[in-house]
Amino acid sequence: MPEVVIVASAFGVDAIRRDGHHAWLKTAAKAGAAGFEVRRELFALEAEASPEALSALGKTIAAQNLWSVYSTPAELYAPDGALEEAALREALIEATALGARFVKLQLGGFAGRAYGEAIAKCTRGVAARLVVENGQMERGGSLAQFEALFNALAKDGCNEGRKPVLGMTFDIGNWQWPGVDPVEAARKLADHVEYIHCKAVAGEGARRFAVAPAADDPVFAAVLALLPRNVPRGIEFPFDAARIAEDASHHVARLASA
Incomplete structure (x- = not known):
């Protein structure tokens, strides 16, 4: 069965900022999760991103028999398409201090040039696997951008005879x-997906928000059927605040068997 990760925000953004990531690790472990996603933007203080603080958090996560994902809102590519090398290096240093299995960035302004060799140089010797996520804006959330990215990496020679320099978090x-139709995106990008963020969306326009997929959600089921089954699935929708532990256990079991 696929491993299931609980994204910290599923416990509530305000709760994480108030109590810290560590406060919810036992709940995640008891729910049956295999991993826990740490969100840099939910640190209440910048000091929480220090190597010492991240190392301590990583040890606490591991003590619950969980592995970690380190998520940062930093973009891999600047608005003009240049590689944000400083941001990448910072994210890799922080993910290494945490002991993360994955380090996740937003794609950003990719505009045709992948800088594959530069990314390979940055990630060489780093245990955390680099993945980029489709965001909620046109920049960094375009299907055409992701198709072009992986085509460009292949042309750079970064996909030949070895693992590509980065993979994708498919949200x-x-x-x-x-x-963008997520089913179409899944058909075109499945080969590059190494981590899945699971959620449905309610509302319209700018007032959309994440919700748990309904049991009979045909889009959610169709997407999961197209994506690799052997990659981790992350819960990125809020749990029922009145019964957090029970809801977490329910959705972990559901995603593991879907």
């Missing part, structure tokens, strides 16, 4: 903000 719900 099922995020595609809906820029108006």
Whole structure:
């Protein structure tokens, strides 16, 4: 069965900022999760991103028999398409301090040039696997951008005879903000997907928000059927605040067997 990760925000953004990531690790472990996603933007203080603090958090996560994902809102590519090398290096240093299995960035302004060799140089010797996620804006959330990215990496020679320099976090719900059909995206990008963010979306326009996929959600089921089954699935929708532990256990079991 696929491993299931609980994204910290599923416990509530305000709760994480108030109590810290560590406060919810036992709940995640008891729910049956295999991993826990740490969100840099939910640190209440910048000091929480220090190597010492991240190392301590990583040890606490491991003590619950969980592995970690380190998520940062930093973009891999600047608005003009240049590689944000400083941001990448910072994210890799922080993910290494945490002991993360994955380090996740937003794609950003990719505009045709992948800088594959530069990324390979940055990630050489780093244990955390670099993945980029489709965001909720047109920049960084375009299907054409992701298709072009992986084509460019192949042309750079970064996909020949070895693992590509980066993979993809496929966020099922995020595609809906820029108006992309997630089923079409799954058909075209499945070969590059190494981590899945699971959520459905309610509301319209700018007032969309993440919700748990309904049991009979045909889009969610179709996307999961197209994506690799051997990659981790992350819960990125809020749990029921009145019964957090029970809801977490329910959705972990559900995603592991879907």
